[in-house]
Amino acid sequence: MNKIDIRNFNLYYGNFQALINVNLSIEKRMVTALIGPSGCGKSTLLRSLNRMNDLIEGVKVSGEVKIDDRNIYENGLDLIQLRKKVGMVFQRPNPFPLSIFDNIAYGPRLHGISKKIRLQAEVEHALERVHLWDDLKDRLNRYALNLSLEQQQRLCIARLLAVTPDVVLMDEPCSALDPVSTAKVEELIYELKKHYTIVIVTHNMQQAARVSDKTGVMLLGELIEYGETADIFTKPADKRTEDYITGRFG
Amino acid sequence: MKISPQAKEKIAFLVLGIATCLVLIPVFVIIFILMEKGAQAISWEFLTAKPRMGMRAGGIFPAIVGTVYLVLGTVTAALPLGLFAAIYLVEYAKGNWLTRMVEVAIVNLAGVPSVVYGLFGMGLFVIFMKLGTSILAGSLTLAIMILPVIITASREALSTVPQSFREVSRALGVSKWQTIWHVVLPNAISGILTGTILGVSRAAGETAPILFTAAAFYLPKLPQSIFDQCMALPYHLYVLSTQVPNVNPKIQYGTALVLVGLVFFTNLVAIIIRARFRARKQW
Numbered sequence: 001m002n003k004i005d006i007r008n009f010n011l012y013y014g015n016f017q018a019l020i021n022v023n024l025s026i027e028k029r030m031v032t033a034l035i036g037p038s039g040c041g042k043s044t045l046l047r048s049l050n051r052m053n054d055l056i057e058g059v060k061v062s063g064e065v066k067i068d069d070r071n072i073y074e075n076g077l078d079l080i081q082l083r084k085k086v087g088m089v090f091q092r093p094n095p096f097p098l099s100i101f102d103n104i105a106y107g108p109r110l111h112g113i114s115k116k117i118r119l120q121a122e123v124e125h126a127l128e129r130v131h132l133w134d135d136l137k138d139r140l141n142r143y144a145l146n147l148s149l150e151q152q153q154r155l156c157i158a159r160l161l162a163v164t165p166d167v168v169l170m171d172e173p174c175s176a177l178d179p180v181s182t183a184k185v186e187e188l189i190y191e192l193k194k195h196y197t198i199v200i201v202t203h204n205m206q207q208a209a210r211v212s213d214k215t216g217v218m219l220l221g222e223l224i225e226y227g228e229t230a231d232i233f234t235k236p237a238d239k240r241t242e243d244y245i246t247g248r249f250g
Numbered sequence: 251m252k253i254s255p256q257a258k259e260k261i262a263f264l265v266l267g268i269a270t271c272l273v274l275i276p277v278f279v280i281i282f283i284l285m286e287k288g289a290q291a292i293s294w295e296f297l298t299a300k301p302r303m304g305m306r307a308g309g310i311f312p313a314i315v316g317t318v319y320l321v322l323g324t325v326t327a328a329l330p331l332g333l334f335a336a337i338y339l340v341e342y343a344k345g346n347w348l349t350r351m352v353e354v355a356i357v358n359l360a361g362v363p364s365v366v367y368g369l370f371g372m373g374l375f376v377i378f379m380k381l382g383t384s385i386l387a388g389s390l391t392l393a394i395m396i397l398p399v400i401i402t403a404s405r406e407a408l409s410t411v412p413q414s415f416r417e418v419s420r421a422l423g424v425s426k427w428q429t430i431w432h433v434v435l436p437n438a439i440s441g442i443l444t445g446t447i448l449g450v451s452r453a454a455g456e457t458a459p460i461l462f463t464a465a466a467f468y469l470p471k472l473p474q475s476i477f478d479q480c481m482a483l484p485y486h487l488y489v490l491s492t493q494v495p496n497v498n499p500k501i502q503y504g505t506a507l508v509l510v511g512l513v514f515f516t517n518l519v520a521i522i523i524r525a526r527f528r529a530r531k532q533w
Contacts, residue, residue: 084423094414107422163422
């Protein structure tokens with residue numbers, strides 16, 4: 001079943017067209033990877049799915065993006081509800097300069113949960129999902145920025161899970177991590193798809209091959225190929241995909 | 251004659267060093283003179299008693315109280331106004347002509363001579379708004395004078411908060427205003443406070459803006475409400491130095507010492523706040 005349907009989607013930064021007629025269906029509880037050379041529009045496409053591009057001045061879009069059959073670009077859509085449902089993990093781990101507990105409780109608190117017991121339950125649940133609970137349960141009041149980068153990135157994922165999204169967007173979530181940490185976070189991504197629909201943008205083709213079920217290849221604002229990850233990497237239909245994944249450009 | 255690069259280096263170093271030291275000299279000379287001539291005047295009575303014998307004896311308590319009132323009034327008026335303006339400029343304003351006009355206005359506001367603020371305050375607050383010569387009118391006048399300082403410092407502080415904090419917060423479904431309130435402001439507060447206190451310390455030492463709006467030559471009792479006039483240290487110093495004959499110079503220097511001490515103390519508080527927040531800040 002499709003969680004997200006992108007239809008004839010175009011996006012412009014002023015006069016520059018960053019996304020050209022993108023059509024893509026993303027399946028529920030799968031990991032979909034978006035790959036392509038720098039500047040191909042993969043991050044822009046990702047950010048279109050929770051309308052983070054709205055924060056940039058001069059962005060215009062046409063076409064539609066349906067999530068659970070509702071066009072998220074229709075007038076009067078509640079952006080707060082959308083972003084609670086479609087969360088995002090960023091390139092660099094970016095915890096707030098607060099304690100571990102306060103980082104994770106940030107979302108729930110601002111969405112109206114004030115009872116200490118409920119917050120504690122939310123924090124525990126979120127940390128368990130990212131396998132940090134056992135390590136951190138005795139030091140939830142510690143400063144989050146003193147954690148290792150991998151723990152920080154897991155914490156950021158936990159912070160996001162605490163607002164109970166169904167879709168998790170990841171924008172090169174491992175680019176600041178070393179190979180060992182990367183492998184661990186990839187394992188986590190693989191696990192999380194039991195509960196969440198995940199879209200991941202990555203520069204790293206091995207990563208796409210390892211974690212994703214489906215892969216979309218982008219080039220100069222267009223989605224040039226989309227299909228089962230295994231097929232994309234073994235028998236690409238488009239010559240340009242083959243050139244890209246064999247390293248002839250990008 | 252040819253000068254070797256090494257010699258040039260030495261000369262440059264010397265000139266820069268001298269220029270830097272010259273900055274220190276006035277500060278130390280002022281403090282030295284004030285301490286030397288004014289320290290003897292400082293006593294418990296001087297700080298806590300009213301002036302007597304046509305201000306030739308007694309203390310300066312009413313002037314200290316008046317200055318404190320004026321400063322508190324100034325912060326109360328200027329901080330919210332300046333902070334909200336800064337938030338608007340950093341977080342909401344688009345780069346259009348209106349924003350540029352506001353920016354030019356702020357720069358110009360900072361360059362207006364203080365006596366002009368005094369006349370403006372008298373015209374607007376004392377006469378037009380019928381507040382009379384009062385603590386309220388004086389505070390509002392001083393507030394307008396330090397607005398550019400507060401706005402500039404607050405803008406600086408707000409824009410150094412990493413953009414990523416705002417992005418994450420928005421991506422968690424938190425509204426823009428909540429993001430500003432819960433993420434941006436707590437991380438900018440040290441800069442905002444520092445700027446505010448520096449502005450306030452300037453307000454504490456100004457004479458011209460309160461000359462026509464708040465300050466009284468002599469008052470037999472302390473102000474009872476914000477609609478009363480008050481005595482104030484800078485104006486009292488001016489009065490002692492120019493308006494009253496045969497004042498013991500000890501009293502004049504003592505008053506100046508108290509005023510400078512008050513301003514230094516305020517600045518010190520700002521420095522301590524900044525240092526403490528900086529030690530905590532790790533991004």
